[in-house]
Amino acid sequence: MSVFExxxxxxxxxxxxxAFLADMSNHGKLMPENVIGWTSDADLASFEIQNITKLSLKIHNRITNREIIIIPAEKPPFDMELKWLLAESGTDTEATFTITANLNMLMKMMASGPLQKLTENETQRLTEIFS
Incomplete structure (x- = not known):
């Protein structure tokens, strides 16, 4: 398993x-520009990564104020899990976004950079939204 955080x-x-992350509709605001055709409701989102693939993700589990786990709603190109962990730090919040993916060697070479960039992009956009 490959882990990007x-x-x-x-x-x-x-x-x-x-409250923001528990609603899949808000996740569209965190996506990079190459994500197009975003449609969502509170639990499910479908979109296309331009010139790469179409994905459908759903919230699998919510633990109030602590964790949100997102998994594919349909068979993806590879098995993966997206997880937001939240920790209270005084009046602040530490947010950790992790993508765990089961990548074969070829997929790992092709997807590692974009997946790491995606984790960094989402946390950066989250910072911008909450600043």
Missing amino acids: SKVLLKKPVSEVY
């Missing part, structure tokens, strides 16, 4: 950050 400290209460 990015962590940020947000100057907002954990309940506010959790």
Whole structure:
């Protein structure tokens, strides 16, 4: 399994950050520009990564103010899990976004850079939204 992770400290209460991330409709605001055709509701999102693939993701589990686990709603090109972990730090929130992917050697060579960039992009956009 390959793991890609990015962590940020947000100057907002954990309940506010959790409320935003617990709704899949808000995740479209975190996506890079090459994500097109975003459609979503509170639990499910479908989109296309331009010139690469179409994906459908759903929230698999929510633990209030602590964790959100997102998994593919349809068979993806490779098995993966996306996880947001939230930790209260005084009045701030530490948010960690992790993508765990089961990549074969060829996929690992092709996808590692973009997946790491995606984790960093999502946490950076989250920082911008909450600043």
